[in-house]
Amino acid sequence: MSVRQQVLVLYLGTSALDSPVVGWSVYDGTGRTSPTTGDGDVPPYASGVEALRDGWRLFQAAQLIPPYPGGEYDVSFLKHEFFFEKLVDLPPDGPTGG
Template structure:
């Protein structure tokens, strides 16, 4: 009997365009067994997908778009979180 499980992919892009370059990423795989390791920071120097659009073409569904940042005058270059975070998901079949 097969079941479906959810995978969550978080991609941080260089800007708000869905075709812009991925600069950071994380994958949470609900299809992996409990004792299998999830992806960790630094596991790969190459992103899973070069852009959100490439992930969509491979079957990922976008479930969250980033709120565009509001930069205050004089604070444009302050450090903080990565502002262009997209959350994607897909269902996979496990046996």
């Protein structure tokens, strides 16, 4: 068997893993699906905790950096970014098993 990685990036409303998902990306290194998957309007999980309960492993969380004085309401990147992974075994004859 060969092992491939799936990566899930969740952007949460706050730095807490149980806060709501406000943005996401999914990358599937198994070749079973296109590089990014999922429904564009519905997040795959409601929170980071739900992803953990489904077997995703958290491997990176964004640094908590306070806003500069006067910049509290500036529009910028989504700062509460969490990276999760799953390792998936592939059958010896390829991603689809056939």
